[in-house]
Amino acid sequence: MTSGSLSRALVLEEFGALPRLVSRPVPEPRPGHTLVRMLAAQVAHLDLNVVDGAFGILPDLPAVPGTTGCGVVLASDTHPEGALVRVDGKGLGLRRDGCWADHALVPDAAATLVPDGTDPALACSFFSPAGTAWAAVHSVAGVRAGERVLVTGAAGAVGSLTVQVAARAGAEVIGVVGRAAKLDHVPAAAKAVLAAELSAEAVGGPVDAVIDTVGGPVLRDALGLVRPRGRVALVGYTAGREFSVDLADFLLADVSLLPVNLMTRGREVAADAERMLGELAAGELTLPIERCGPDRLAEAVERLRTGEAVGRVVLDLA
Ligand SMILES: NC(=O)c1ccc[n+]([C@@H]2O[C@H](COP(=O)([O-])OP(=O)(O)OC[C@H]3O[C@@H](n4cnc5c(N)ncnc54)[C@H](OP(=O)(O)O)[C@@H]3O)[C@@H](O)[C@H]2O)c1
Missing domain, CATH: 3.90.180.10 (Medium-chain alcohol dehydrogenases, catalytic domain)
Structure with missing residues (x-):
């Protein structure tokens, strides 16, 4: 040049x-x-x-x-x-x-x-999906071994890494996708479910936490599956950036809605994201x-x- x-x-x-x-x-x-x-x-x-x-x-x-x-x-x-x-x-x-x-x-x-x-x-x-997945699972939702965690947009960049990070934390993971063509792209660590078929029966009962990368109607449906005192980590809004709650239902449900913001958490998850780059390059994560x-x-x-x-x-x- x-x-x-x-x-x-x-x-x-x-x-x-x-x-x-x-x-x-x-x-x-x-x-x-x-x-x-x-x-x-x-x-x-x-x-x-x-x-x-x-x-x-x-x-x-x-x-x-x-x-x-x-x-x-x-x-x-x-x-x-x-x-x-x-x-x-x-x-x-x-x-x-x-x-x-x-x-x-x-x-x-x-x-x-x-x-x-x-x-x-x-x-x-890698950085944004890896850092966001780590922050959502560990810093925000505080996922613990043995918990049941539902991840929406589970074939997406953030969603698929979130599935893998939550499974590594010892959670039983359910991965939700919007279209049938994506069912095969949900990482094997999760049970894959179609958003249109989301129900307590389809996911095997209440979940402890939801990590939502999609927003819109999928978030609304997923919220109804969380046990009282459960957590919902809000990551993205590809399917809709507006969301309304009925306050009476919200208080009755007793579920925490927790925002995930990589811009404010980038530094605290940087080392974990960098480590995940090595694991991605080695094929241990996808x-x-x-x-x-x-x-x-x-x-x-x-x-x-x-x-x-x-x-x-x-x-x-x-
Ligand atoms: N909070 C933060 O700090 C942070 C950090 C990184 C990313 N994000 C946000 O997280 C979200 C996911 O990011 P990503 O990189 O994982 O995106 P992605 O790979 O494109 O995945 C998003 C998923 O949303 C669904 N989707 C996409 N477009 C849609 C549409 N028009 N209508 C309905 N569903 C649609 C798709 O899932 P299905 O086909 O299964 O429906 C897609 O797999 C984005 O909103 C992004 O801005 C937030």
Whole structure:
């Protein structure tokens, strides 16, 4: 790469429309920043919320979305040249240009070294589902051995890792999916159940905890299956961001609704998530990943929006 070289970037020009693939100059290195040749970048629900202009933190346009990526250091005062890094945080893809580009200039603190040889798609995908699954199971729901735990969206990225983490904690896990095609994608550690068939009978009686990654009607149905003094950890809202409770029923049910927020818990679960990266790379844990080129962004977005995608969706920029 020489100064003035061109590089591909997906540029968002208008909220509500998809970013356009354009050629633009490679960003000029500057102090305090690391220039990264991106190899893979995640397409996550958070990124779609930004593209839609439907998130609490939004960039000035035009902007390059993409809150998480992985690539090789080209220039940096802090990180070794040639090192593989995950880039996220520090407002990437939110307040400043993100990872949906061949090159990204990121604050040094937004780059974290990952072991050489790690699959870049896995390196940019694991942290959010692994950290969220760990936080939901251990920090928020406080799952204990022998408990019965119901996980919704159990074939999704967060849901499938949540199933595995809860099973490792010694829980009996029931994994709920919205469509029959996903039943086979629920990790073997769980009993798979279709959301439309959710009932006390189908799940074998009351559960101690629900970890919900879907929201909407699935959450409402799952709530009715929790024993008194049980817990519901709320992770996501792919199927609906609004939820209402009848206060009389809620008090009678005596079930705690507990939010999970990886942004505030990222630090406390970082070491556990990093350990899970090793286990994912070794095949001891699984996280399905769908890959596509940046020219197929529209298709990737559609699969994610409709819920057809299985696991993480990643742009292959290599
Ligand atoms: N709280 C936090 O800190 C935090 C951290 C990470 C992620 N999240 C959120 O957690 C949620 C799950 O993330 P993820 O990465 O696991 O997503 P994912 O892999 O896409 O899984 C989400 C699941 O939701 C269901 N779904 C998706 N789109 C849908 C639609 N349009 N209508 C109905 N159901 C739909 C699908 O399950 P079925 O096909 O089985 O219905 C899908 O497997 C997202 O809302 C994400 O923003 C929150």
